[in-house]
Structure formats: C-alpha cells, structure tokens
Amino acid sequence: MDRQSMRSPLARAMGLGSAKEGVEHWWMERVSAVALVPLTLWFVASIIAHTGSDYATFIAWLRMPLVNILMILLVIALFYHTALGLRVVIEDYVHSWIKFGALAAMHLSCFALAAAGIVAALRIVFYG
Amino acid sequence: MSNSTVKRIRPLSPNIQIYRPQLTSVLSIVNRITGIVLSVGAVVLVVWLIAAATGPQAYAVVQGAFTSRLGRIVVFGCTFAFFLHLCGGIRHLFWDAGYGFDLRSIYVSGWTVVAASVALTVAACLTSLIIAG
DSSP states (O other): OOTTOOSOHHHHHTTSOOSTTHHHHHHHHHHHHHHHHHHHHHHHHHHHHTTTOOHHHHHHHHTSHHHHHHHHHHHHHHHHHHHHHHHHHHHHHOOSTHHHHHHHHHHHHHHHHHHHHHHHHHHHHHHO | OOGGGSOOOOOOSSOTTTSOOOHHHHHHHHHHHHHHHHHHHHHHHHHHHHHHHHOHHHHHHHHHHHHSHHHHHHHHHHHHHHHHHHHHHHHHHHHHTTOOOSHHHHHHHHHHHHHHHHHHHHHHHHHHHHHHO
C-alpha cells in the first residue's frame, strides 16, 4: 500500500467495482436458469418426438400458438442466460482493451440472434 | 515512487497445472465449457428456425447437415453438453438455496450429475433412434 497517499482507504476503493449491480447479474442468471429448465426439456423432448418428421408436419407443429409462444420464450431466456454466462467468461479471461470489444460484440450478437429467432418463429406463424 | 507501482510477477491462483484434478474442480470447469458449447448450440437453433421459416429447400439443407455423420456426432455431443449443464445447473441452484455444502453431499451430487447426464443422453438418443425407426 502507498503510505504516502493522502487519500483514505475508502476513497481508494471507491469506483473500483461495487456490489450495486453484481447481485442483479447473479439473480437474473438464476431466474433465467429456472425458466430454462422446463423450456429446454420441452424443446428436447419435442425434437426427439419429431425425429424423422417431414417439413409440413414440423411446420404445422411450430404454427400451433402454444408451441410458437414457448419457442419464442425459449429464444429469449436462452440468449439472456447465454449473455449473462459469456459475460463472466469474457471478464475472467480477457483483461486488455479487447475486453470492451469482446463484451460489446457478444452482447450485440446475443440481441441480434434473439431478434432473428423471434422473427423466424413469428414468420412461421404468419407466413409458414 | 512507491513500492506498490513496481510490478512483481507472481504465480496466479489457482495453479491448475500442478493441481490433481478432483470431481469438484472438473465439474466446475465442465459447467463452464458446456455453457460455451451450448452458446454455439443456441446459434444453431436460430439458424434452424430461420431455415424452417425460409422454406422446404433451406430446411432440407439444415436437416441434411444434422443427419450427416459429422452432424450426428455434433448433435450427440451437444445433447451430452446440454444434460451436463442442466444437471450441473440444478446442482448449483440447490447450493444457491443453501443445501448440500458438506463434503459428502458435494461428492454424492457430483456423481449424480455425471450419472444422470450419461443416462439422459443415452435415453434421448435411443428414443430418437426408435422413433426414427
């Protein structure tokens, strides 16, 4: 520690990261995880049930309102959880200026992919 | 200039290169690796949805990729990664709720995660093969 500094220990610690947003990240990672347990299990079970289905059968299934809603919820929860998880991975291993770019690229990609997934699911309902 | 500005090179913790792998540490890193693998799987999910929305030809191309030899291996790997992350995640949720912190419980839940993931992956693949005929 720099003993010659006139700044108090509190002043030196301030701004170096606080618990203000950490709990939010931790909590939302858990909330999205709990949402993903039934959503992913439903998805995997449905895909297994549709093994060997032709395109028409598969689209007819995706056009069912409940199925479409669940698919959109899956996409939202999945990319939210992905963004929260990858953020920690990037923060743990990337320390240079690349960290900023990597985080921004990852977050924008998650938004873009979620939007693309939602639009694709809606397109199947309205034009499929 | 004070001593604090002199950068000393010290070994970083944890020294994973000299650590003997344990179930606890292996499952911890497996949860992270499977999470990264599933991020790629999420991209594939969107590609697959877009193909389904585009039309029969685009969908056939993606289905063809999934049912190819390499595609089947990747789908199998992603399924195993999914069940590992799911079971590992549920284990984490129990810890978050304050349960299962003693050493015995940690090893019991750890091996349960491994066994359940293998069993669920095998069950999923066998069911899929039976339905496909």
